[in-house]
Amino acid sequence: MxxxxxxxxxxxxxxxxxxxxxxxxxxxxxxxxxxxxxxxxxxxxxxxxxxxxxxxxxxxxxxxxxxxxxxxxxxxxxxxxxxxxxxxxxxxxxxxxxxxxxxxxxxxxxxxxxxxxxxxxxxxxxxLAERDQPPVEWAADMEIPRFPFAEVMMGSEGLARWLKGLLETGIAIVTEAPAESGRLFEIVNRVQNPKETNFGTLFEVFSKPKPNSSAYTSLGLEPHADLVNWACPPDFQALFCIENSTGGGRSIFVNAMTVTEALRLQDPEAFTLLSEVPVEFRFQDETCDLRHLAPVVELDRQGRIRRLRFNNWLRNQTCAPVESMAAWYRAYAKLWSLIRDRRYQLRPRLAPGEMVIFDNVRVLHGREAYDANAGRRNLEGCYLDRDWVTSCLRLTDREAAAL
Amino acid sequence: MxxxxxxxxxxxxxxxxxxxxxxxxxxxxxxxxxxxxxxxxxxxxxxxxxxxxxxxxxxxxxxxxxxxxxxxxxxxxxxxxxxxxxxxxxxxxxxxxxxxxxxxxxxxxxxxxxxxxxxxxxxxxxxLAERDQPPVEWAADMEIPRFPFAEVMMGSEGLARWLKGLLETGIAIVTEAPAESGRLFEIVNRVQNPKETNFGTLFEVFSKPKPNSSAYTSLGLEPHADLVNWACPPDFQALFCIENSTGGGRSIFVNAMTVTEALRLQDPEAFTLLSEVPVEFRFQDETCDLRHLAPVVELDRQGRIRRLRFNNWLRNQTCAPVESMAAWYRAYAKLWSLIRDRRYQLRPRLAPGEMVIFDNVRVLHGREAYDANAGRRNLEGCYLDRDWVTSCLRLTDREAAAL
The missing domain is CATH 3.30.2020.30 (NE0471 N-terminal domain-like)
Structure with a gap:
């Protein structure tokens, strides 16, 4: 025929x-x-x-x-x-x-x-196997890839290098930008307008007199993911450092996939409980009451980790069946201990003019406590979705091919 | 003790x-x-x-x-x-x-x-059982709940009634609004600012000379979900009718859960294939190339249907293993036939001054073809996320309790 x-x-x-x-x-x-x-x-x-x-x-x-x-x-x-x-x-x-x-x-x-x-x-x-690349895992010895502001802002080649580095590692630092307000959006707008959330489009992270979030205090923040009380938390967070003259306040980053895979190896039952028991996550203030019910470890149908909803102050009530509640708490404590383990933690100190951007799905972030009276720590932050990051990278491919 | x-x-x-x-x-x-x-x-x-x-x-x-x-x-x-x-x-x-x-x-x-x-x-x-309410399924004989514009806009009681109806049924019509541009945002802003996508924040649906989407033609559109090429497509879509004087152009709505559960009953193997084989969904124009790889039927870990990614023009290549490709296409055709089955379809005709809002996760929408020369069909549309809808409803609860 x-x-x-x-x-x-x-x-x-x-x-x-x-x-x-x-x-x-x-x-x-x-x-x-x-x-x-x-x-x-x-x-x-x-x-x-x-x-x-x-x-x-x-x-x-x-x-x-x-x-x-x-x-x-x-x-x-x-x-x-x-x-x-x-x-x-x-x-x-x-x-x-x-x-x-x-x-x-x-x-x-x-x-x-x-x-x-x-x-x-x-x-x-x-x-299919060639295209199915699992995300890179890393621990405390990883060097965060760095990309000079001037290269990221000029032409599509530097932009592509930055985005590829970010997608591969899940974290990247843009260096040597002028340490002033407004530069955050200038960089992020290379990709797309930031995403609007209940914290607005731009948020300023400093110790505020009437905070509606723990981020706006000088408290230490254990590694966590942001906005896990949303059905779809933002994929990326960018934090631009304008001032950082306090004694403490180093940043902390933990690869969520690495620690969660470590838990799966060390304690499969704990891993299973955390992936099955729903927990309510919640943020509330005068203008909103945003809740989402989901397990701490979200798996896809193949059992691969999709997301870690780890955030002690947005975590609300655990909805385990009565017979599993005590075991769930033990499992959660195990995961928490791994996240606190310094062998998994990066602790870079952001310098003024540096912007860190990280994958809010794959990378937990936190900070050491600082003394708000002993200097100033002032960051600007915003969120961005992965769809726009990968789309932007494809446009740079189009441009490169057209040359 | x-x-x-x-x-x-x-x-x-x-x-x-x-x-x-x-x-x-x-x-x-x-x-x-x-x-x-x-x-x-x-x-x-x-x-x-x-x-x-x-x-x-x-x-x-x-x-x-x-x-x-x-x-x-x-x-x-x-x-x-x-x-x-x-x-x-x-x-x-x-x-x-x-x-x-x-x-x-x-x-x-x-x-x-x-x-x-x-x-x-x-x-x-x-x-736990009391709080675990499965979504309501319905077919062609369902009456879409209707809520007068004046009640939705005034006080929190009418607002709460509308949102409860929407969350329960997955679709609701706000009636008797002035049939003019701007009213869409006035209604949706009762909840929150609409969500920005690659179609902007407000989109106007009419037959355009240089369309970048099938929506902007006078073609008939089979029931589909919007923006399934995004990792997290918007949860709700609102369409406000300003003019609808063409012969055709009736709206079509199908409960995605009802048809997908019907497929699960009639052909479990087809259902399984559609829930396991990833498909690339994609939208591309001069400004973006937005792709997402996911199965047509997205299940949670318990096997409940989370989302139906059904959209023939955003569907790109199916990534089935070679030995499953032919069977996947047969399964997809079965689902498609069910979606076309008139027993599952609502076919209301939107009148000027009516705004339909529906759950883009649970409800497929489409339209009959129309003759763009035989009258005018002009809709304004926008998207909104569930997090904001449920948050808004909780705020109305707070208000009611404070009375």
Whole structure:
């Protein structure tokens, strides 16, 4: 039922042949040449020059056709309705001049697929494994990556380096900015407007006479995640240091994944309890009463840690069944002890003009107590969501590819 | 080790005794009188006048002490550090005049607990079951609750009625507002500022010459959830109708929980595949490339449905393993057929001056195609998060209790 696959041309003309339009502005480097095809009615196997093989089902190819009929030419969104089409079946699969794939379906529709795009979208076991990178864990000996303000602010290359470092490590420091109010937003706006929460868009962290949060006192703060009383706490927090002349007030950072995985190893039952028993987290003041019920350790369906809701002052009542309550408290104390363990803690001292940004899902933050009368400690802070960080990084990829 | 429990006084004086300050501005009605206590070192059993019993562990009580030492008097946040305290043990538990609980611990600390507060926080099996209300499911015969604009805008009673209706049903219509631009924000701001997304804070839905989304065409839109390409799509969407004089353009609403539970019953294997295989969802235009990888059916650890990511034009590539891809597409088609089934669909026609607001997690929305030349269809829309809706409702409770 399938026409024989042609071989990819290798003449200069072929290499200059236009790439199929995938209605996708992201760059797709030609990692490896498409050198052969083996097709049946239901699927085509792509053979790559580096000896990898990728299987693409007829239904997947038909569903992902990028022609102007199947994707809206202006919005680039899919308008093809698979449910209204007959069961897709391949009539022919060929390699176009230029080395791209052309598939013709039993209903007569023909689709072209860019070889770089296809390779990036492959869903064979090796391809899925390559794309599934677990987050990096670290402990007290990790050096926080640092990025000069001037490079982050100029062009897309420095911006991309900073965001890649942040996404990989979960924490990064922008250095050598002028130590003045307003610079925080200048940096964060490289990505997007900060996220608004019950603390507003910009919050100033100093010892306030009428605090509505422990952050606005000079108390020491044990490592914690912010806003865990929200269904979706903000993904990143940025803190810009304007002044830090008090004796104490060093920052503390702990990789939440590292300590929680340590608990899983040391005490699987404690880990399970913390991942199953819901706890109410809550913030209340005159203008709001924001509560969320969730376990301290949030796992996905595969048992991977998604989030650690650890915050002693936003933690409200534990809703364990009566028979598990005492055990839950023992489990919580174990986790807490690990978080306090200095072997897991970074304790950098933020200098004026430095902005630390960290992943509020993966990294707990805290501070040592300080004496508000023995100097000044003044930070500006804001939140930002991961969706915008990864989107921004993709835009820098687009820009780099267009050069 | 435990002092005998005193009995609650019932004199006028006792009933006028002040209630313990729980550092909690929410109202806690005295549902039932505390009439007896049975205490050991580790826990106290509260006996209620309605014959219910509640067990409270010593560690839970100590952790939840609301005195000014254990909770910050200004922030009302917990400052007590359980990890630094000795293992809590009860020395005495008594019923105070007024019917509240006083607990004294082995370390000498004494805590008072309001009986209404205690009852609301009970964690016995019956109490947890009472608080665990599954979301309401409905089909085509459901009548969308309607709330007059004037009542929603005036005082906290109408506001509370509207929000309760919305939270219960997942959809509500505010009626009889002036059909003009600006009224959407006036209503939504009763709760909070709308959420900013890549479509801005306010979006206008009409057929645009250069659309960046299918919403901004006159195409029919199958029932879908918005912004499923975000890690946390907005919880609620509000659409205010300014004009709707085209022939078609009726709205469509489908309870996502109802159809997904129907799939679970009819085809458990299809349900499982859709809940396990990750799919990339994506929106791209000149200013962003926002992607999120997640299964179509998101389950929590207990297997309850948390969210349905159903949106044919934001759906990008399915990342099923090769051996499951064909089966995934069959499963997806089954779900899609259920969503198209008219027995599950509400098809109201929004009149000018009506604002529909619905739960973007629980309710899919769509519209019939319309002829942009045969009249005008002009909606204003915005998003809002659940945290703010439930917080606002709690503030109306506070207000009502203060009257």
């Amino acid at each position: 399938i026409a024989p696959a042609s071989q990819a041309g290798s003449s200069l003309q072929a290499r200059n042949a236009p790439r199929p339009d995938m209605a996708d502005p992201a760059p797709y480097p030609l990692v490896s040449r498409l050198v052969g095809l083996e097709a049946t009615d239901d699927a085509v196997k792509a053979l790559w020059d580096d000896h990898r093989e990728s299987q693409f089902h007829a239904v997947w190819l038909r569903d992902n056709c990028a022609c102007a009929t199947c994707r809206h030419p202006a919005t680039q969104e899919r308008t093809f309705l698979l449910l209204d089409a007959e069961q897709p079946s391949l009539r022919a699969a060929t390699i176009l001049p230029g080395g791209h794939l052309e598939a013709t379906f039993a209903d007569g529709h023909t689709s072209s697929f860019d070889a770089g795009w296809l390779r990036a979208k492959a869903y064979d076991a090796w391809a | 435990i002092a005998p429990a005193s009995q609650a006084g019932s004199s006028l004086q006792a009933r006028n005794a002040p209630r313990p300050d729980m550092a909690d501005p929410a109202p806690y009605p005295l549902v039932s009188r505390l009439v007896g206590l049975e205490a050991t070192d580790d826990a106290v059993k509260a006996l209620w006048d309605d014959h219910r019993e509640s067990q409270f562990h010593a560690v839970w009580l100590r952790d939840n002490c609301a005195c000014a030492t254990c909770r910050h008097p200004a922030t009302q946040e917990r400052t007590f550090l359980l990890l630094d305290a000795e293992q809590p043990s009860l020395r005495a538990a008594t019923i105070l005049p007024g019917g509240h609980l006083e607990a004294t611990f082995a370390d000498g600390h004494t805590s008072s607990f309001d009986a209404g507060w205690l009852r609301a926080k009970a964690y016995d099996a019956w109490a």
